[in-house]
Amino acid sequence: MAFRLTPHERGFYPLFTRAAENIVVAADLLADLVASEGPDRPALAAKVKDTEHDGDSVTHEILVKLNSTFVTPFDREDIYRLASSLDDVLDAMEEAADRVVLYRLGVLPAGIAAQVEVLQRAAAATAEAMPKLEKVEQLQPYWIHVNSLENEADDVYRALLGELLAPPEDAPPAEVLTVLKLKEVVEVLEQAADAFETVANTVESIAVKES
Amino acid sequence: MAFRLTPHERGFYPLFTRAAENIVVAADLLADLVASEGPDRPALAAKVKDTEHDGDSVTHEILVKLNSTFVTPFDREDIYRLASSLDDVLDAMEEAADRVVLYRLGVLPAGIAAQVEVLQRAAAATAEAMPKLEKVEQLQPYWIHVNSLENEADDVYRALLGELLAPPEDAPPAEVLTVLKLKEVVEVLEQAADAFETVANTVESIAVKES
Amino acid sequence: MAFRLTPHERGFYPLFTRAAENIVVAADLLADLVASEGPDRPALAAKVKDTEHDGDSVTHEILVKLNSTFVTPFDREDIYRLASSLDDVLDAMEEAADRVVLYRLGVLPAGIAAQVEVLQRAAAATAEAMPKLEKVEQLQPYWIHVNSLENEADDVYRALLGELLAPPEDAPPAEVLTVLKLKEVVEVLEQAADAFETVANTVESIAVKES
Numbered sequence: 001m002a003f004r005l006t007p008h009e010r011g012f013y014p015l016f017t018r019a020a021e022n023i024v025v026a027a028d029l030l031a032d033l034v035a036s037e038g039p040d041r042p043a044l045a046a047k048v049k050d051t052e053h054d055g056d057s058v059t060h061e062i063l064v065k066l067n068s069t070f071v072t073p074f075d076r077e078d079i080y081r082l083a084s085s086l087d088d089v090l091d092a093m094e095e096a097a098d099r100v101v102l103y104r105l106g107v108l109p110a111g112i113a114a115q116v117e118v119l120q121r122a123a124a125a126t127a128e129a130m131p132k133l134e135k136v137e138q139l140q141p142y143w144i145h146v147n148s149l150e151n152e153a154d155d156v157y158r159a160l161l162g163e164l165l166a167p168p169e170d171a172p173p174a175e176v177l178t179v180l181k182l183k184e185v186v187e188v189l190e191q192a193a194d195a196f197e198t199v200a201n202t203v204e205s206i207a208v209k210e211s
Numbered sequence: 212m213a214f215r216l217t218p219h220e221r222g223f224y225p226l227f228t229r230a231a232e233n234i235v236v237a238a239d240l241l242a243d244l245v246a247s248e249g250p251d252r253p254a255l256a257a258k259v260k261d262t263e264h265d266g267d268s269v270t271h272e273i274l275v276k277l278n279s280t281f282v283t284p285f286d287r288e289d290i291y292r293l294a295s296s297l298d299d300v301l302d303a304m305e306e307a308a309d310r311v312v313l314y315r316l317g318v319l320p321a322g323i324a325a326q327v328e329v330l331q332r333a334a335a336a337t338a339e340a341m342p343k344l345e346k347v348e349q350l351q352p353y354w355i356h357v358n359s360l361e362n363e364a365d366d367v368y369r370a371l372l373g374e375l376l377a378p379p380e381d382a383p384p385a386e387v388l389t390v391l392k393l394k395e396v397v398e399v400l401e402q403a404a405d406a407f408e409t410v411a412n413t414v415e416s417i418a419v420k421e422s
Numbered sequence: 423m424a425f426r427l428t429p430h431e432r433g434f435y436p437l438f439t440r441a442a443e444n445i446v447v448a449a450d451l452l453a454d455l456v457a458s459e460g461p462d463r464p465a466l467a468a469k470v471k472d473t474e475h476d477g478d479s480v481t482h483e484i485l486v487k488l489n490s491t492f493v494t495p496f497d498r499e500d501i502y503r504l505a506s507s508l509d510d511v512l513d514a515m516e517e518a519a520d521r522v523v524l525y526r527l528g529v530l531p532a533g534i535a536a537q538v539e540v541l542q543r544a545a546a547a548t549a550e551a552m553p554k555l556e557k558v559e560q561l562q563p564y565w566i567h568v569n570s571l572e573n574e575a576d577d578v579y580r581a582l583l584g585e586l587l588a589p590p591e592d593a594p595p596a597e598v599l600t601v602l603k604l605k606e607v608v609e610v611l612e613q614a615a616d617a618f619e620t621v622a623n624t625v626e627s628i629a630v631k632e633s
Contacts, residue, residue, distance in 0.1 A: 313584045
């Protein structure tokens, strides 16, 4: 594989941008799936699966480029961490969509829609930031924003866990298998929020090194 | 500790081979344990535990060698990732064997035997590949094979989760504690499959760098 | 950000020491919380949360220093791994405290107090070791001790899982939601023990490199 020797390998930025834009699509599909009734869900989950496949090929392009590029715009391990955390976001979203269908879940608790809505905002912020990686020092508002979104996601997640596992005394007794199914969906959505934060933290550490 | 300065430190290949062959033994023991009835299981789980101890010492040998070797055959972080993902495979297998015994599980769902059978094939492929690391560019069939095995494992895993958490309406009601026990075994076996994929992906990235 | 060019950047040691001492405080608070009855727990969980915030700022200081320091006392990735595994310890402790309160758990099984007691000893050993990082080759007793504590923690953890999921035939039937709540607390405490071991393994690998 030929080594590119341009002093500064810019080709990474469009790939990270594509990866992030793909996540925006997946987050919107996930929001539709969560809002929809049972019958429409399998088709929406299949579309989320497609975005995950697209994401996998972008990740693969980034890693091949990383391994064949002599001069990278920033530390190789930061490029690697950025690519794999973007990949983790999408994997978690796809798993959430899959589980909702697999477990034949009915109407979902409002908290799950709230989790997905936070993910949509994190996806939008990430997609807006990726094209600006070349001026990474200007991205501080982005990583601060995503960190606060992650705190918001934590609060929603925590409230959902309490709702599922420690419902108010006067609530109707929960069907335990349903609790198990919902808990898994809720946890994988929280993983997606954590992965968005890892992306943001990686961008911050790149900026600090360049400052 | 003396620094070895041979231009190319070959001593790593036999260690990775030993680690992989050890995993083959563990996978076969795990298959016996899953197929066997309760009474034979504790002895088989103890043997799996022994292979895990052997694996730990090989991992330790690799890391000591890594830290004391001046010229490594490929990137230090790739050697580290290879060693730790092989270690992760064995840890997951040992935990699966342990849980089956600890939870006094009876006859296991066929899907669990299917998971282990995929792990046996991944172990065989890995043990065949490790001695050829020196000609890593020839190992493409290996990493493609293991990636497809991981997809196979995912399908089995997904089907098992559906079977456990969303059984057909007409199925006898599952005992929830049993569901929890089986779910844990199923999940840790899936972790082993993922770790095999990490091994294969690491080998691929080594090959790409050398190409 | 100015680059410090002192041949040997010592400023990291006090930061690691502060991080470890902060963990000692959190472990003691967690022990009080586990021993206490319901009403006192929220206030104790809030204090654990405070220590986690303190820990986050120390971690942040370490990472900023890492990214702005030209000559580090040992490999950058070891400093990074040390900082993040100390952070993982505290995150797990905070989550455990939070869950006990969130799930309104009553008197806890003795095994949970035993888990926390092992964590207190690991915290003390770590806090004693961090100031001695400069003479890392003398820390072998520390990492051997923490590895044996991790084995002790594994045994307690394993016994607790068996107690929760496979209680003796003659035991009163467990309330499954309670099993789920306790299982989550038990698992996150085990994660804390694992993170202590990662800290110790990182210190060992630093020592091996320097030998």
